[in-house]
Amino acid sequence: MRAMTGGSERRALYAGCDLGISSAKVVIVSNGAIIAGETLPYDNFPHDAADAAMQGALRRAGLAPDTVVPCLATGFGDKAVRFAAGTAPHITCLVRGLRALNPRVRTVIDVGGHTMRVTNFSGEGELLETAFVEECSGATGMFLETIAQALEIPMDEMAAALNAAEHPVRITNTCVVFAESEVISFINEGYSRYDVFAGVIDGVASKIGGIARRIDLVPEVAMVGGVAGNALVRGTVERHLGLTFADLAGVHPQVVGAFGAALLAGDGCLDGIAEGRGGV
Amino acid sequence: MIVAGCDVGAVSAKAVVIADGSIRGSEIIPVRPDAVQSATEVMGLLLRKLGLSYGDIDRCVSTGYGRGVVPFAQDDVSEVSCHGRGAHWLVPGVRTIIDGGGQDCKVLCVNRRGLLRDFRMTGKCDAGTGRSMEIMARSLGVDVSEIGPLSLRSTSPASLVESCSVMNEIEVKRLVVEGVDAADIAAGIVRRIARHVRWMLDGLDFEEDIAVSGGIAKNIGVVKQLEAMLGTRMVELPADPQLMGAIGAAVFASDHLSGCA
Numbered sequence: 153m154r155a156m157t158g159g160s161e162r163r164a165l166y167a168g169c170d171l172g173i174s175s176a177k178v179v180i181v182s183n184g185a186i187i188a189g190e191t192l193p194y195d196n197f198p199h200d201a202a203d204a205a206m207q208g209a210l211r212r213a214g215l216a217p218d219t220v221v222p223c224l225a226t227g228f229g230d231k232a233v234r235f236a237a238g239t240a241p242h243i244t245c246l247v248r249g250l251r252a253l254n255p256r257v258r259t260v261i262d263v264g265g266h267t268m269r270v271t272n273f274s275g276e277g278e279l280l281e282t283a284f285v286e287e288c289s290g291a292t293g294m295f296l297e298t299i300a301q302a303l304e305i306p307m308d309e310m311a312a313a314l315n316a317a318e319h320p321v322r323i324t325n326t327c328v329v330f331a332e333s334e335v336i337s338f339i340n341e342g343y344s345r346y347d348v349f350a351g352v353i354d355g356v357a358s359k360i361g362g363i364a365r366r367i368d369l370v371p372e373v374a375m376v377g378g379v380a381g382n383a384l385v386r387g388t389v390e391r392h393l394g395l396t397f398a399d400l401a402g403v404h405p406q407v408v409g410a411f412g413a414a415l416l417a418g419d420g421c422l423d424g425i426a427e428g429r430g431g432v
Numbered sequence: 433m434i435v436a437g438c439d440v441g442a443v444s445a446k447a448v449v450i451a452d453g454s455i456r457g458s459e460i461i462p463v464r465p466d467a468v469q470s471a472t473e474v475m476g477l478l479l480r481k482l483g484l485s486y487g488d489i490d491r492c493v494s495t496g497y498g499r500g501v502v503p504f505a506q507d508d509v510s511e512v513s514c515h516g517r518g519a520h521w522l523v524p525g526v527r528t529i530i531d532g533g534g535q536d537c538k539v540l541c542v543n544r545r546g547l548l549r550d551f552r553m554t555g556k557c558d559a560g561t562g563r564s565m566e567i568m569a570r571s572l573g574v575d576v577s578e579i580g581p582l583s584l585r586s587t588s589p590a591s592l593v594e595s596c597s598v599m600n601e602i603e604v605k606r607l608v609v610e611g612v613d614a615a616d617i618a619a620g621i622v623r624r625i626a627r628h629v630r631w632m633l634d635g636l637d638f639e640e641d642i643a644v645s646g647g648i649a650k651n652i653g654v655v656k657q658l659e660a661m662l663g664t665r666m667v668e669l670p671a672d673p674q675l676m677g678a679i680g681a682a683v684f685a686s687d688h689l690s691g692c693a
Contacts, residue, residue, distance in 0.1 A: 195573070229605070266601075289598045
């Protein structure tokens with residue numbers, strides 16, 4: 153606990169920016185608690201996406217747009233975060249964030265827009281085993297989005313789509329390019345797009361489960377990343393693995409990395425790094 | 433002599449009428465639930481437009497996915513053969529055709545009579561197609577039509593090493609994050625596509641002249657890169673590449689009547 157020296161002291165604010173391959177996430181914390189966050193999907197111009205996410209988070213926090221909040225960047229595009237004073241590896245941020253949200257977590261399954269990674273760690277946060285897929289998008293959000301688009305099912309209608317499925321098909325291709333042809337063939341054969349989509353969800357969940365099982369799934373297991381925000385996929389992965397994912401205290405699984413980065417910034421990770429931009 | 437070609441594909445159905453050595457008219461419609469209906473509708477539309485009836489057509493050849501069931505055709509020929517024959521009929525010096533569309537890319541070689549010698553097609557993988565270029569252009573933040581001109585301004589082309597177009601998308605984003613110049617990234621994209629075409633050509637014993645058609649022909653960057661790689665000029669085919677199969681089918685019908693085939 154830090155001693156408060158007087159009523160006029162400003163509360164200490166820290167920010168974390170997780171710039172992934174397909175979305176920018178910013179979280180602002182005060183005394184270790186999230187006060188605001190912003191998630192912005194992007195197709196291009198990652199530098200601008202990070203700026204816009206920070207502006208969104210400041211607005212939600214009721215702060216002026218020119219407020220300087222010490223920020224740690226992480227993720228695929230950490231170098232493109234112009235307002236960051238430092239960077240940290242994504243897994244370090246994830247583990248830091250998870251330890252704050254639920255100290256019982258020992259394994260994290262991170263499924264983002266384009267990559268997937270599973271890691272277990274000790275009670276002290278020391279990394280033990282890792283398995284990841286970076287050369288294939290077969291078990292990622294991009295796969296789901298591409299197929300949902302091919303089937304003309306909006307992402308927010310996925311739940312209804314799954315309920316409408318009667319005889320789910322079995323999708324055998326894990327490559328999104330091949331799978332797109334495969335789902336179109338199913339449609340041409342007369343299957344309903346709901347049956348095809350149910351097959352796709354099950355295929356993705358089974359692939360995520362398969363990669364996750366390459367390491368010891370030490371309980372509790374948390375699922376994070378953009379795909380973890382999809383309750384359907386999360387539930388299907390739980391069924392495939394025969395477990396229930398750890399509670400994350402109501403924090404959206406997509407922002408755990410940004411949250412961890414903000415906590416690390418507050419831990420003093422930025423000490424000794426020049427304040428302001430260009431400190432990396 | 434009036435001949436017709438009818439190409440019933442997986443997505444669209446095409447009909448072409450050739451009279452006395454020149455194209456009289458053409459029609460393209462989206463496919464109907466069955467191939468017979470697609471063929472009958474597209475040919476019916478074209479004949480009405482031209483004021484002709486089935487009795488006026490001396491011979492019709494069908495091609496494409498549904499070629500076996502076209503009720504008014506006297507013969508059917510494979511789509512790739514028709515594509516080659518049609519291209520050669522349009523530009524008689526052509527021996528090699530590169531057709532890069534949105535969803536697939538094919539290269540074919542014909543002999544001096546326009547008959548197919550060999551060909552390569554992208555299968556399920558979309559590397560080298562217009563679609564993959566669109567995805568990479570989006571990651572760079574420019575329209576796909578700007579990639580070609582932009583690439584010509586490059587001084588130090590970026591290298592895209594992945595073979596999968598999904599992974600190329602991530603590569604492009606990584607180059608953007610690293611601050612690589614947009615022209616250099618565009619040049620990398622152009623080289624990636626050209627390299628794929630070159631790789632398809634490598635399996636063939638190809639000869640000049642080489643023609644390009646489809647979306648790829650509209651990309652000055654890819655065309656120039658291919659010309660540099662192959663050491664030869666490219667000609668552009670003067671017809672909608674979608675119609676090439678139907679044109680070739682009609683030409684085969686004409687060949688038959690002239691006793692050439």
